[in-house]
Amino acid sequence: MLSAIEKADVLIEALEWIRRFRGKVTVIKLGGSVMENPTALRHLLLDVVFMESVGMRPVLVHGGGAAISRAMAEAGLEARFIQGRRYTDDATLKIVEEVLAYETNEGLAAQIEYLGGRAMPLNFRSTNVLFGERITLPGEDGTPIDLGHVGRVTRVDRATIDNLSYAEQVPVIPSMCIDESGQKLNVNADTAATAVAVALGAEKLVYLSDVQGVLRDKNDPASLIHSLTAAEARELIAAGIVQSGMIPKVEACLETLDKGVRKIHIIDGRVRHSLLLEVYTSSGVGTEIAAQR
Numbered sequence: 365m366l367s368a369i370e371k372a373d374v375l376i377e378a379l380e381w382i383r384r385f386r387g388k389v390t391v392i393k394l395g396g397s398v399m400e401n402p403t404a405l406r407h408l409l410l411d412v413v414f415m416e417s418v419g420m421r422p423v424l425v426h427g428g429g430a431a432i433s434r435a436m437a438e439a440g441l442e443a444r445f446i447q448g449r450r451y452t453d454d455a456t457l458k459i460v461e462e463v464l465a466y467e468t469n470e471g472l473a474a475q476i477e478y479l480g481g482r483a484m485p486l487n488f489r490s491t492n493v494l495f496g497e498r499i500t501l502p503g504e505d506g507t508p509i510d511l512g513h514v515g516r517v518t519r520v521d522r523a524t525i526d527n528l529s530y531a532e533q534v535p536v537i538p539s540m541c542i543d544e545s546g547q548k549l550n551v552n553a554d555t556a557a558t559a560v561a562v563a564l565g566a567e568k569l570v571y572l573s574d575v576q577g578v579l580r581d582k583n584d585p586a587s588l589i590h591s592l593t594a595a596e597a598r599e600l601i602a603a604g605i606v607q608s609g610m611i612p613k614v615e616a617c618l619e620t621l622d623k624g625v626r627k628i629h630i631i632d633g634r635v636r637h638s639l640l641l642e643v644y645t646s647s648g649v650g651t652e653i654a655a656q657r
Contacts, residue, residue: 378644378645381643381644382418382644385567385568385643386420387419387421388420388568389423389529389561389564389565389566389567389568390415390421390422390423390567390569390570390643391422391423391560391561391564391566391570392412392422392557392570393426393427393553393554393557393569393571394424394426394427394572394633395426395427395429395572396430396572396573397574398633399426399431401634405475407636408572408633408639409472409475409476409479409481411638411640412424412639413479413480413481413534414640415639415640416482416534420643423529423534423537423564423566424535424536425537425556425557425560426468426469426472426536426537426538426539426553427552427553428463428468428538429450429553431467432460432463432464435462436456441456446501447509449511449514450550451511451514452512452513452549456513456550457512457513457550460540464538464539464540464550465487465538466489469537470487472536473485473534473536476536481534482532483533483536484528484533484534484535486525486535486538487538487540492521492541492542493521493525493535494517494519494521494542494559495517495519495541495542496516496518496541496542496543496551497515497518497543498513498543498549499511499515499516513547513550514549514550515541515543515549515550515551516541516551516552516555517551517555517560520559520560520563520564522563525537525560526564537560539551539553541556554613554616555616557569557571558619558625561620561625562620562623567625567626568625568626568627568629569617569620569629570628570631570642570643571617571631572631572632572638572639573633574632574634575632576650576651577589577630577631577650577651578597578606578610578630578653588650589651590651591648591651591652591654592651592652592653592654593654593657594618594653594654595656597614597617597618601614601615613630614653617630617653621655626654627652627653628652629642629643629651629652630650630651630653631648631651632649635649638650
């Protein structure tokens with residue numbers, strides 16, 4: 365009986381958040397270590413199915429860097445990165461399209477269906493929803509650095525995504541886009557997720573990471589900061605508490621808040637059911653950054 369009561373208490377705690385976020389869009393950026401861990405991925409996708417089942421509108425945006433690099437190695441191609449971006453020539457683009465837009469994208473949608481949900485892969489042979497333009501990076505001498513077929517998202521087909529969500533399907537979107545000439549482009553998954561969240565007016569954007577969130581002491585997991593305002597996050601960067609690789613992630617969160625997304629979450633996707641724990645409990649398991657309290 366005690367065990368049953370405890371389970372009921374958990375459901376009652378979740379009820380407040382289920383009511384608050386019913387009908388609201390949450391964009392989930394999936395990539396990195398989570399996609400390389402079948403068990404973690406399965407639990408994450410179960411969380412997504414749960415969210416949709418209780419009335420939230422989850423939208424999945426994913427990368428697939430490790431799988432792409434493996435496929436390139438098998439094809440005898442060497443991966444080349446410039447300022448953290450994958451140089452994408454014709455041969456690389458072909459592999460990116462096959463692995464990311466088809467194998468990974470359709471595989472994720474199939475797993476959601478297998479777990480009892482409904483999902484739609486949105487790729488170039490179903491329905492593409494991301495449109496953009498080619499980009500270059502600034503060199504040290506000011507000369508633009510060519511990245512090949514790499515772009516950024518400038519337009520999102522919101523109507524298609526909304527219609528799927530209203531039909532109780534989970535849109536699954538690969539981080540690729542098409543430019544005005546019909547050229548396919550490789551896109552950074554974080555920036556693609558941001559573009560989707562902004563276009564949809566999302567309540568939340570969740571970055572699944574391989575870290576807990578923002579720590580006051582990077583060597584002490586117990587120093588996790590559960591909630592920050594944008595101003596407090598900037599103060600932590602200025603004070604040197606937010607360091608190294610976490611700086612660009614937090615700065616990307618702040619930029620996304622400035623564009624209208626209400627809350628950003630950084631959570632460790634390797635933790636079992638971390639997505640549900642972050643969204644449907646009072647304390648959460650990661651760091652939530654909001655414009656203000």
